[in-house]
Amino acid sequence: MAEDSKGGRTAIVIGGGLAGMLAVTALAGHVDAVTVVERDRYPDGQTFRKGVPQARHLHILLSGGQRALEELLPGTVAALCEAGARSLYLPRDLLTRSATGWQRRFDERRHLTLSVTRPVLDTVVRQQVLRAAAASATRVEVLEATEAIGLTGDAGRVTGVRVRSRDGDAGGRSERELPATLVVDASGRGSRTPQWYAALGRTAPREETVDAGLAYATRMYRPKDPATAPDAGVNVPGWPECPRGAAYVPVEDGKWLLTVSGVRGHHPPTDEAEFTAFTATIGDPYVHELLAQAEPLSPVHGFRDTCNRRRHYERPGALPEGFLVLGDAGCTFNPVYGQGMSVAALGALAVRTTLADGGGLRPGTTAEAQRAVARAVEPAWLAAVGSDRPYARPDDAKAGLGERLSTWYIDRLFARAAIDPVVGAAFRDVFCLTAPPARLVAPQIFLRTVFLPRRPGLPSPPAVIERV
Numbered sequence: 001m002a003e004d005s006k007g008g009r010t011a012i013v014i015g016g017g018l019a020g021m022l023a024v025t026a027l028a029g030h031v032d033a034v035t036v037v038e039r040d041r042y043p044d045g046q047t048f049r050k051g052v053p054q055a056r057h058l059h060i061l062l063s064g065g066q067r068a069l070e071e072l073l074p075g076t077v078a079a080l081c082e083a084g085a086r087s088l089y090l091p092r093d094l095l096t097r098s099a100t101g102w103q104r105r106f107d108e109r110r111h112l113t114l115s116v117t118r119p120v121l122d123t124v125v126r127q128q129v130l131r132a133a134a135a136s137a138t139r140v141e142v143l144e145a146t147e148a149i150g151l152t153g154d155a156g157r158v159t160g161v162r163v164r165s166r167d168g169d170a171g172g173r174s175e176r177e178l179p180a181t182l183v184v185d186a187s188g189r190g191s192r193t194p195q196w197y198a199a200l201g202r203t204a205p206r207e208e209t210v211d212a213g214l215a216y217a218t219r220m221y222r223p224k225d226p227a228t229a230p231d232a233g234v235n236v237p238g239w240p241e242c243p244r245g246a247a248y249v250p251v252e253d254g255k256w257l258l259t260v261s262g263v264r265g266h267h268p269p270t271d272e273a274e275f276t277a278f279t280a281t282i283g284d285p286y287v288h289e290l291l292a293q294a295e296p297l298s299p300v301h302g303f304r305d306t307c308n309r310r311r312h313y314e315r316p317g318a319l320p321e322g323f324l325v326l327g328d329a330g331c332t333f334n335p336v337y338g339q340g341m342s343v344a345a346l347g348a349l350a351v352r353t354t355l356a357d358g359g360g361l362r363p364g365t366t367a368e369a370q371r372a373v374a375r376a377v378e379p380a381w382l383a384a385v386g387s388d389r390p391y392a393r394p395d396d397a398k399a400g401l402g403e404r405l406s407t408w409y410i411d412r413l414f415a416r417a418a419i420d421p422v423v424g425a426a427f428r429d430v431f432c433l434t435a436p437p438a439r440l441v442a443p444q445i446f447l448r449t450v451f452l453p454r455r456p457g458l459p460s461p462p463a464v465i466e467r468v
Contacts, residue, residue, distance in 0.1 A: 008032035009361060012161050012180040014148045016042075017052060018122060018341055019327025020186035021129040022348035024140055025072045027182070028132065028235040030360045033139040035178060037163055039147045042126070046119040047084075054335055055118040056301040058247055058259040061085075063111040064433025065342020068349040073128045077114070080124050084252025085116035089411045092430055092465055093232045094249070096418070099239040101457025103418040105232075106376040107465045111432045115233065115249045117257070121341070149175070151183065151323070156202040158183050158323040182361060184324045188430055189305060189327035204311075205318040210384075211307040212391035213264035215335060216276060218301050221256045221294040229254075234287055234461070237336075237467060238262065240390050242283040245336075248290060255297065258287070261336050263391045286461050306334045308384050314367075314374035324351065324366045324373075331377045333386055339380040342433050346376040360414075379430060379437050413440060413449045418457040423448050423466045 009031045016038030024034050035238040048055045061069070063078075069076050081087065088094050090111045096103040133140040146165040153159035160179040160317035185193050190255045223229035230248075238245035251257055260268045260278055268278050279288040310331045313319050327344040350372035358365055386407050417427040426445045429435035439445070 015187035026352035068345035212388035216261035
């Protein structure tokens with residue numbers, strides 16, 4: 001792979017959020033310099049920023065994502081915990097209510113999930129990345145308040161990025177070209193790469209969407225009496241007969257985030273009184289009852305861009321040389337499932353592993369890395385679209401026979417997992433992104449799911465923790 005005009009191997013990462021910072025770590029040691037192009041200015045301290053529209057909502061880091069993050073940046077999980085992230089073991093510390101009843105509270109100690117606000121997560125990860133970069137041979141520069149407005153190159157190769165300063169008035173914004181050996185799009189849901197492809201003379205990659213029409217709204221609370229605060233988070237996902245849901249989970253500083261959700265015709269309100277009333281209409285009254293013991297600390301914040309969207313950059317011929325797509329820019333999930341951050345970490349790890357195994361940047365490396373990213377994405381994609389398919393729009397990609405059978409099987413497996421520690425453990429392995437979907441059809445799991453009778457879950461939130 002050719003060097004850039006300055007004589008060194010350089011990379012540009014579009015987007016300085018979580019996926020972009022992890023991309024820097026994946027590239028460290030394989031290029032001489034990385035320039036991060038970030039359209040915002042980072043705030044002072046751990047505060048919200050405009051360029052992360054989901055920032056005020058619930059975020060979790062699954063155990064699979066934590067493992068990937070630790071491999072990329074050792075010590076980051078401990079740093080997050082020191083910053084106040086809450087540790088929840090599934091299913092012991094997250095009470096889950098499904099259509100069949102409440103899940104038993106198995107104490108497995110296998111899948112530790114971190115619950116943390118997005119500003120804390122972004123700040124800690126960014127500090128860890130820049131600290132690690134300072135100790136490496138790769139120089140890292142972050143261009144804040146700088147917007148990527150296009151790619152340079154042609155249909156066969158990307159050679160850099162056109163950028164524009166966002167400082168000053170509109171007439172004074174300067175544009176320039178930044179050359180690079182490799183460009184990584186980590187710009188998130190709003191990625192403009194499909195439009196930029198046209199300017200290069202390329203066709204945009206095939207896009208697949210499954211949209212449940214879900215919207216959600218979030219408010220922060222603090223228990224009035226910390227001594228009587230719940231000892232576990234609560235998750236009441238919606239189901240076809242009751243398409244409204246809620247998750248109430250602890251975060252830093254003794255605070256809790258409540259996110260309520262609903263599909264088309266059931267969108268939660270952002271009016272504060274109506275928001276509280278909405279919690280009484282989900283599939284169980286438990287969350288609504290808990291709110292009587294808590295005081296609100298914030299307004300209600302809504303979010304509606306929840307479509308599952310996958311752009312198949314990994315397909316043959318879909319990627320020019322010198323270009324790579326990571327995170328939500330390539331595959332974005334309904335955020336209600338809490339997979340996005342973990343998948344970003346797994347994707348970045350896949351890139352680093354590909355570069356290490358293949359001897360660094362060379363012709364064909366980016367296509368190989370993109371295929372590795374796609375493999376990392378696949379389990380989360382299948383889980384998200386399988387859950388959202390019952391609510392999808394008529395013009396979304398149709399479910400084939402295989403997906404319909406999978407949906408039937410997963411529905412039965414999910415019901416069994418609520419009461420069966422063996423099936424439940426397998427389900428959590430896959431949901432937490434530590435095992436491939438094939439784990440769910442292993443002989444023992446298949447037989448217990450298909451042939452054991454379908455039984456209801458518990459009638460009320462479990463207080464008893466069961467050791468397994």
